[in-house]
Amino acid sequence: MSAIDGLPPLREVIAAHGLSARKSLGQNFLMDLNLTAKIARAAGDITGADVLEVGPGPGGLTRGLLAEGARHVLAVEKDARAMGPLAEIAAAYPGRLKVLNADALEIDPVAHLTPPIRVVANLPYNVGTELLVRWLTPEVWPPFWQSLTLMFQKEVAQRIVAQPGSKAYGRLAILAQWRCEARVVMELPPEAFTPPPKVRSAVVHLVALPEPRFPASAATLQKLTATAFQQRRKMLRASLKGLHPQIEAVLESVGIRPTSRAEEIGLEQFCALSRALDAGGQAGF
Incomplete structure (x- = not known):
């Protein structure tokens, strides 16, 4: 599928620019433009939207979008070596691609985008979870x-959509499902990437709800x-004793048994407990 835009195949682009993937940057390049186009379509109708992409590397997903x-x-790409390939893509799509050589953790994307805005990215493994939590908790x-x-990584994707009682259920599931509809839309094997990671990968699609499912402070x-x-x-x-001097009473006040473990507690109860801690004014809440 190298002919979608008249630009060279990604392997040629990487070789021409010396853009070998760097482990220190969490890079694993997706080489198949059929797959990058499929990921772009998983975002829904993007024809009337601005799109934020983090970690484009040689630009396979960029071209798909x-x-x-x-x-x-x-x-937004931290690796200066990718500026050449991305500039070539920008030239092929005049006025439709802006590239920032920057750390995605340090920039305000809203200053460069016009709503409606969608985020579509093959996130670098080393910053993916941190970026997701930031996007979920304004x-x-x-x-x-x-x-x-x-x-x-597939393991992280499973944590985002996990249900109470499962081993994957935890903080990511609660933060994601509190304010979003979340589902896994596709999986990719290691051999789809260069270099192949040691794990399978998966794409998660999250749609922002108009309001959170239950009231709570994001920070709390x-x-x-x-x-x-x-x-x-x-x-x-035991695990929450540092948050309130009478944590057992607080737990019981919202219908949670103090002997319960975190993985047994659903989203609604965690939100209720969050409000109770805020009301108590303890531990910085």
Whole structure:
């Protein structure tokens, strides 16, 4: 599928620019343009939207997004070696691609984008979870984005859509499902990438809800779930004792048995506990 835009195949682009993947940057390049186009389509109709892409590398997904009709793409890439290939893509799509040689953790994408905005990215493994949590936990909701279509290690993807009682259930599941509809839309084997990672990958599609499912403070819920699941084998009365001097009474006040473990507690109960901690004014809440 190298003919979608008249640009060379990705293997030729990588060789021409000396763009070998670097482990230090969490890089694994997706080489098949059929797959990158499929990921772009998983984001839904992007023809009237601006798209934020993080970690485009040689630009396989970037080309898919533009070929699928994205109104405008902002590609944020930390690796200066990728600026050449991305400039070639920008030239092939005049006025539709802006490239920032920057760290995605340090920039404000909203300054460069016009709503509606969708985020579509094969996230670098070393910053993917941190970026997701940031996008899920702004104090003001709805967020700047309508949807997130993101590739992760399969294990991380499973954690995002996990249900209570499962081993994968934890902080990511609660933060994602609190404010979004989340589902896994495709899986990719290691051999789809260069170099092949040691794990399978999966793409998760998250659509922002107009309002959170239950009231809670994003900061409090994030701190509560991080604390609860850090010691997930412990009973909540033990794992949460540092959050409130009478944590057993607080748990009971919202219908949670103090002897329960974090993986047994559903989203609604975690939100109720978050509100109770805020009301108590303890531990920085």
